Amino acid sequence: MDIQRFNHRKNDHISRNTVPDNFSESTLEDDAMKIYTRSIFADQQAELQGTLSECLPIETKIEEPFLKISMKDWKAHGDGLLEVCFKKGEDVIALCTCRRFEQYGLLCKHIYFVFKMFKVKEIPNKYVMRRWTKDVVPNDLNNTFDITVDGDDAHKKAKEVAYEIMQTGEYLIGNLIKDFDHLLIVRDRMREMKEMVDELRITKPIDPKFDRYSRLIGYEKPNTDDPPTVLKGEGTAADKVANKEGRKRRAIQLEKDPNLVDEEDEEVETGDEEEFEESDEAEDSDFECEDE
Template identity: 25%
Template sequence: MPNTRHRFCLWHILCKVPEKFKGVTDYDSACLEFKAVIYDSLTIEMFERNWNEFVVKHGLERNEWLSKLYVDREYWVPIYLNHTFWAGMVSTQRSESMHAYFDGYVNSMSTLKQFVEQYEIAMCDKNEKEFYADFKSKNTVVNCISVFKWEQQFQKAFTNSIFKLVQEEIKRMWYCHVIQPTEEGRREADNEPGIERHKIMEKSIINNWFRREFVYDVEYRENGQYFSCNCKKFESKGILCCHIMRLMSLKDIKFINERYLLRRWRKDVNRVHSKKFFHGGYPHMTEEFEKYREMERLFQEASDLAYDDNKIKFVKQRLVELKRDLLSWNDGMIAPTSNAQVTIDTNNVDENEENERVILNPHVTRSRGRPRINRHRSVREITQRANSGRNRKRWKAA
């Protein structure tokens, strides 16, 4: 895989900071500044400058661990990797995801045979959870927090979990404002017609007494409606950043281009991988069950091909005919052939199904009042109930 982009796990690197900096005089300050160099460098030049200042300030020029990290900086520093799409991943998730994936199905004492038997069950359960998440995204609505038309566009296109991340960026947009360009900035912008450059300042409130301010460069091309920000959030995570959103509100843009609605985040996409059935000859898979799954697979493939109204009506019509033939099926007979014409009006499908529906006995339910007593009664109890009945009649007559 020559085009594969590799990176080091940032979580494992930061875990070694306490061990590697234990001899530093100002330990707490060094740890905070090291993380700031990694996360707060907006350009490669800024990172290299901040790195050199950090190393000189704390006397870490001969630190072998930092020297090796600097040589391999293109494999772990975010500013070198943000131009590649990572779907938000910054650390290795292989071990953790495998443990979480099979948690509850296998353990350290499970044999290889048990793992093979539990593998398909785990896959089916994960597919069911994915179906349930898709169902919630398609049938529940997360309310918008603004009046922008493009937020409604995100709401209709994205799944609920991704749309909530978009709303987090909308909330951060409240702390961003546009810096008016200087005369020099206007002259540079005039050199490239069709491209607008803006500087967006974001104020990050850490606590009551400490705030950080970052200035981001955002470009906008009206021809084709292209956006670009040096934070590279869309390129690395697939979600527009708050700086581009702030510029969109400034330009009064109603709707965004479809290129910024990634297919992997959409809820109207038919994901074929969830329909795959994992055949492996497992002990609990009988021959009859495999035949049933094969029939179900063929039906799913036929359903996927019916993507317009005429084909959908055609499939519904054939299913009605197939159902009629199956209801009239007798053991030992050859498969009946339906003589129904293909031009049957599919508007009457529901009525035909009602006429062909098998009528079953109603469910037996308990009637109102006290339940009937079938136990044996003594002579004394029968006599007392009869006398009480006579007394009630006499009282009514009086």
């Protein structure tokens, strides 16, 4: 879990605070760089590069209100023939027969090719899936921060401020990691703020580990003050120890006086004799049946 959290924070820091290379220098690539996380941007950057060397337009047909552009994809399976259905305007519509967006939520090189052809400078919002964006994390702060404010709007703003503070700290560390003197200045300022918070006594005590885990899995801590329940026929541990000691004393007495027989032994012996007599009667009845 710690490794996963570290990798998540590391990748999030890289996505937010570093700038990748823009190979095509197009507005679509700049827009994708601002929207997507680093790994998703790498995927979309490869698709944008594919528009230059892998897509060849063949035919354009007008079927109002759409345009249908047929093209050849040199790296596609089969004959590589595809078709993009496109509508330009305030509500841009683009559908490709490769159906990459429907499967993965990411645009394909064929739609990017048509966007370039008709000078669409930004990725339409309808084709940006929120799960691939950089800003997907702030809306998940409910599981991280327990902020008490009045109203949902104030609660949302407080979480945005908390996340901004976290990102600011990561930004400072990322940019000053090689400048030790300025890094010490930031560290000292943060210590001063921590001391101020401690003096105001507004820090929240950390809950015990068991309570944090129990809230996570929805488990309530049992009441240890209740007396222990004993199943019928088992007895307590003290009873078991007493019975064991009694059996030891009885064995020692039998060793000293073999003729000593207590009530329990008599009951066992009489029970065995009764069973033996019943078995003899059953054998006699069998013999009688054979004689007849």
